[in-house]
Amino acid sequence: MGVGKSTYCLLAIKELGLNWKEHVFFRPKEFLEKITEAYKKHERLKVLVLDDAGYHLSSYEWHDPFVKEFVKFISIPRPVIANIIITTPSPTLLVKKIRTMDSYVVKIISNSSKDHPHRRMAKGYKNVLLPNGFRYTRLIFEDEFSLNALDETTRKEYDEYRYTYVGDALTRMTIALRDREKDVENRDRFIQA
Numbered sequence: 001m002g003v004g005k006s007t008y009c010l011l012a013i014k015e016l017g018l019n020w021k022e023h024v025f026f027r028p029k030e031f032l033e034k035i036t037e038a039y040k041k042h043e044r045l046k047v048l049v050l051d052d053a054g055y056h057l058s059s060y061e062w063h064d065p066f067v068k069e070f071v072k073f074i075s076i077p078r079p080v081i082a083n084i085i086i087t088t089p090s091p092t093l094l095v096k097k098i099r100t101m102d103s104y105v106v107k108i109i110s111n112s113s114k115d116h117p118h119r120r121m122a123k124g125y126k127n128v129l130l131p132n133g134f135r136y137t138r139l140i141f142e143d144e145f146s147l148n149a150l151d152e153t154t155r156k157e158y159d160e161y162r163y164t165y166v167g168d169a170l171t172r173m174t175i176a177l178r179d180r181e182k183d184v185e186n187r188d189r190f191i192q193a
Helices: 005-015 030-038 065-073 152-192
Strands: 048-050 084-086 103-110 119-127 134-146
Touching: 005 103, 005 119, 005 134, 005 152, 030 048
Parallel strands: 048 084
Antiparallel strands: 103 119, 119 134
């Protein structure tokens, strides 16, 4: 975590000449609203990003109706979205159906030195499922970049946006813990009765 996945993603959006605020989303509702807007206008978006998708498309949530519908949707959006980028700290956090799709995977690794502590390397791999069921992964590009390549305004705005969704996660954890404590209380009452 914290190696530069989101920074690289934001740099890619910038290279396309796009405003990250209109193409990078954490909350599925925002992501879906953008797709729906493009669909209604018969527009085709160059790219949309679901940032830190391991949270909403978690392998632990495979039974969630949104996750199931997203997995189905991801095979048909080409008329509306040319590319979907999904970022996650680890692919294992994503629901398996997404992890095992033919796709491009970009792995960010630290490429720093004493003189260049913010240097990173993005390695792009093509993930292919062969007709015989075997899977292979092939390195297709390497791209060196700096964590400092984002302008300060973009970095600050993105960090503020990212901070809000930490609040979302804290709220969900608080509710889950409260529900868990109620379950324990109810079990204790049942056992005592």
